[in-house]
Amino acid sequence: MEKKPLILVSNDDGITAPGIHTLVKVMKRIGEVVVVAPDGPQSGMGHAITIGNTLRLDRSLAFSDVESYECSGTPADCVKLAKHHVLRDRKPDLVVSGINHGSNSSISVLYSGTMSAAIEAAIEGLPAIGFSLCDYGHDIDFSHTEEYVELITRQALEFGIPAGVALNVNFPKKSEQEIAGIKVCRQARAKWEEEFDERLDPRGRSYFWLTGNFVNFDKGDDTDEAALAQNYVSVVPCQFDMTANHVISVLNNDWNLNPNAKPTIGSKSKEGAEAEG
Amino acid sequence: MEKKPLILVSNDDGITAPGIHTLVKVMKRIGEVVVVAPDGPQSGMGHAITIGNTLRLDRSLAFSDVESYECSGTPADCVKLAKHHVLRDRKPDLVVSGINHGSNSSISVLYSGTMSAAIEAAIEGLPAIGFSLCDYGHDIDFSHTEEYVELITRQALEFGIPAGVALNVNFPKKSEQEIAGIKVCRQARAKWEEEFDERLDPRGRSYFWLTGNFVNFDKGDDTDEAALAQNYVSVVPCQFDMTANHVISVLNNDWNLNPNAKPTIGSKSKEGAEAEG
Numbered sequence: 001m002e003k004k005p006l007i008l009v010s011n012d013d014g015i016t017a018p019g020i021h022t023l024v025k026v027m028k029r030i031g032e033v034v035v036v037a038p039d040g041p042q043s044g045m046g047h048a049i050t051i052g053n054t055l056r057l058d059r060s061l062a063f064s065d066v067e068s069y070e071c072s073g074t075p076a077d078c079v080k081l082a083k084h085h086v087l088r089d090r091k092p093d094l095v096v097s098g099i100n101h102g103s104n105s106s107i108s109v110l111y112s113g114t115m116s117a118a119i120e121a122a123i124e125g126l127p128a129i130g131f132s133l134c135d136y137g138h139d140i141d142f143s144h145t146e147e148y149v150e151l152i153t154r155q156a157l158e159f160g161i162p163a164g165v166a167l168n169v170n171f172p173k174k175s176e177q178e179i180a181g182i183k184v185c186r187q188a189r190a191k192w193e194e195e196f197d198e199r200l201d202p203r204g205r206s207y208f209w210l211t212g213n214f215v216n217f218d219k220g221d222d223t224d225e226a227a228l229a230q231n232y233v234s235v236v237p238c239q240f241d242m243t244a245n246h247v248i249s250v251l252n253n254d255w256n257l258n259p260n261a262k263p264t265i266g267s268k269s270k271e272g273a274e275a276e277g
Numbered sequence: 278m279e280k281k282p283l284i285l286v287s288n289d290d291g292i293t294a295p296g297i298h299t300l301v302k303v304m305k306r307i308g309e310v311v312v313v314a315p316d317g318p319q320s321g322m323g324h325a326i327t328i329g330n331t332l333r334l335d336r337s338l339a340f341s342d343v344e345s346y347e348c349s350g351t352p353a354d355c356v357k358l359a360k361h362h363v364l365r366d367r368k369p370d371l372v373v374s375g376i377n378h379g380s381n382s383s384i385s386v387l388y389s390g391t392m393s394a395a396i397e398a399a400i401e402g403l404p405a406i407g408f409s410l411c412d413y414g415h416d417i418d419f420s421h422t423e424e425y426v427e428l429i430t431r432q433a434l435e436f437g438i439p440a441g442v443a444l445n446v447n448f449p450k451k452s453e454q455e456i457a458g459i460k461v462c463r464q465a466r467a468k469w470e471e472e473f474d475e476r477l478d479p480r481g482r483s484y485f486w487l488t489g490n491f492v493n494f495d496k497g498d499d500t501d502e503a504a505l506a507q508n509y510v511s512v513v514p515c516q517f518d519m520t521a522n523h524v525i526s527v528l529n530n531d532w533n534l535n536p537n538a539k540p541t542i543g544s545k546s547k548e549g550a551e552a553e554g
Contacts, residue, residue: 046353047323047387055473055485076323076388080487084471107400109519110324111353119519123384123468155532164466165521182534186520189441191400194361196332208332210357235534237524242386242396243463244442247514255432257459257512 005031005093005157008082008121012042012075012100012113015062019099022142023131024066026149027096030157034092035060035068036082038075038113043102045113047120048074057081075117083124094157095121098131099149101140105132105170105224105234106188106216118166119240127161129153134228135173144179145171148233152182161237168236172228183232188223190216282308282370282434285359285398289319289352289377289390292339296376299419300408301343303426304373307434311369312337312345313359315352315390320379322390324397325351334358352394360401371434372398375408376426378417382409382447382501382511383465383493395443396517404438406430411505412450421456422448425510429459438514445513449505460509465500467493 007027011020015037027033039056056072069086071078079095097117104112114130121128131149133140152169161167168187172179194212201207216225224234251257284304288297292314304310316333333349346363348355356372374394381389391407398405408426410417429446438444445464449456471489478484493502501511528534 041329044326044328045323046325046393048325049321049323049388049487051321051487052318055487057483057485077487080471081473081485085473085475085485107517110396110400110517111326116323119387123387152534155534159532162521162524162527165524184525184528184534186522186525187518189518194357196358196362198362206334208334208358208362210326210328210332210354235528236519237521237528238519239521239524240384240387240519241464241466242513242515242517242519244439244514244516245463247439247442247516248461248463250439251461251512251514255436257429257432257461 006090007031007033008087008092008095009033009035010037010075010078010095010097010117012038012045012117014038014040014042015060015068015070017101018140019101019133019142022146023096023099023149024063026146027153028066029150030153031093033066034087035063035066036071036078036086038078039070039072042074042113044111045074045116046111047076047116049076050074055081057085075113076120079117079120079124092126094153095126095128096131096153097128099142099145100132102136103132103134103170104130104168105134105228106190107192109168109187109238115166115168115238119238122164122166123240125163127156128166129156129169130166131169133171133173141174144174148179148182152235165237165239168238170224170228170234172231175231177231179233180231182235183227184235185224185227186222187236188216188225189218190214190225283367284308284310285364285369285372286310286312287314287352287355287374287394289315289322289394291315291317291319292337292345292347294378295417296378296410296419299423300373300376300426301340303423304430306427307430308370310343311364312340312343313348313355313363315355316347316349319351319390321388322351322393323388324353324393326353327351332358334362352390353397356394356397356401369403371430372403372405373408373430374405376419376422377409379413380409380411380447381407381445382411382505383467384469386445386464386515392443392445392515396515399441399443400517402440404433405443406433406446407443408446410448410450418451421451425456425459429512442514442516445515447501447505447511449508452508454508456510457508459512460504461512462501462504463499464513465493465502466495467491467502
């Protein structure tokens with residue numbers, strides 16, 4: 001019998017969230033599972049790591065039949081602790097994160113704790129997938145995601161994910177229609193249009209809740225947003241090189257960063273600015 | 278007289294850190310300055326935002342002659358609150374973040390609170406620069422950065438930064454040698470090789486400190502690491518589209534994500550895996 005692949009599971013909603021329990025259920029069909037997940041919600045943590053504070057890591061009772069640990073840190077901390085402590089003598093064949101309660105499509109990939117776990121794994125040289133369901137409800141139905149999670153995971157193990165890449169997989173909310181299929185996409189150009197809900201506390205001092213609406217500026221039909229709108233599962237391959245390569249020549253040609261070998265302050269600025277400087 | 282540009286200043290080391298005071302000092306030579314910065318250290322916060330908790334925003338006494346606010350949230354929160362609340366009737370001409378106490382070159386851009394403020398500004402459609410000094414000492418000398426901060430800022434205001442791009446500027450630690458100049462670079466392929474320092478608390482329960490060494494795998498001479506090693510100021514243009522575009526065709530060609538219109542689980546997996554499924 002073939003050796004079962006070793007699959008590390010994490011998330012950002014915490015080890016008791018229904019999403020990670022769905023993910024573990026599917027992963028158990030495929031391989032040997034180890035869970036290292038936050039001990040509480042870590043949504044919106046982006047790629048945060050814990051450097052000014054200590055970390056706790058304890059065996060968890062969240063899963064009766066799976067080796068699992070809960071960690072006081074962020075999703076990125078969980079992956080680091082899993083790789084360098086829990087699994088220091090073994091190498092996972094795949095890291096999966098989620099299933100997130102809520103969308104991580106488009107620009108949300110930057111704020112996402114779910115995807116930070118997957119991207120941290122990619123930085124560590126491990127193939128990784130983050131799964132998210134575009135549903136913010138309290139009693140989310142994950143059942144329609146299971147066969148797709150299994151299909152994508154099996155294909156990742158069979159065909160591999162290119163080095164340095166993590167997949168950002170988003171599922172449409174369960175609807176009357178069946179899921180139309182899977183589309184490989186690019187990240188849509190979109191943003192959250194913030195509003196701050198300012199309130200007064202019982203002592204009369206103001207505080208804010210962050211709220212906002214998602215705005216998609218991208219009319220392309222090859223984006224994750226377009227795929228999700230058409231009831232497809234979106235798969236965006238993500239990398240951690242943030243260089244805007246096309247801008248390097250712009251800065252070298254249009255700017256004047258080294259006027260002489262040594263910079264002369266204000267040498268190319270307008271007279272008004274110079275007078276103020 | 279020309280209207281002074283409006284410059285929003287933030288950071289991740291908190292509003293009392295010497296680095297942001299150096300940055301404000303330089304920005305006051307160039308424009309009108311408004312500061313919205315964290316009320317305490319937020320290093321390593323990556324692109325975290327505060328969604329499960331409330332935010333405070335108060336006028337700050339950290340700067341005697343500059344309109345300044347301290348915020349209980351992350352650097353990304355600060356920029357959001359600045360744009361949508363403090364400056365809701367005005368548009369900054371530039372957002373600057375830093376000067377960070379420590380390097381944000383290469384892969385550190387992902388973990389960096391300093392750069393998350395700059396990248397959040399870029400998402401908001403504002404030109405932005407993050408400045409960092411590769412020095413982790415307690416009494417950092419920022420004096421050698423000032424003329425370069427001023428030069429780069431004036432050029433950004435004069436020539437503009439392409440939409441959706443934030444500059445990641447890193448300064449070498451002050452050394453005997455003079456700074457060699459400024460180089461526009463790409464992000465080096467590197468990672469932090471973590472080690473966890475496990476200790477026992479007074480009650481005998483274990484806890485961890487994250488430590489680690491920076492490892493540069495990248496031998497290219499066009500990277501930020503190479504520039505810094507040669508005593509240059511590195512400038513990496515950063516974007517927030519994380520799509521690994523070159524992998525889209527790999528997944529479409531090599532994987533089999535839509536075997537029929539509807540996926541057939543395990544249809545292409547090996548027999549062993551199928552038997553286990």
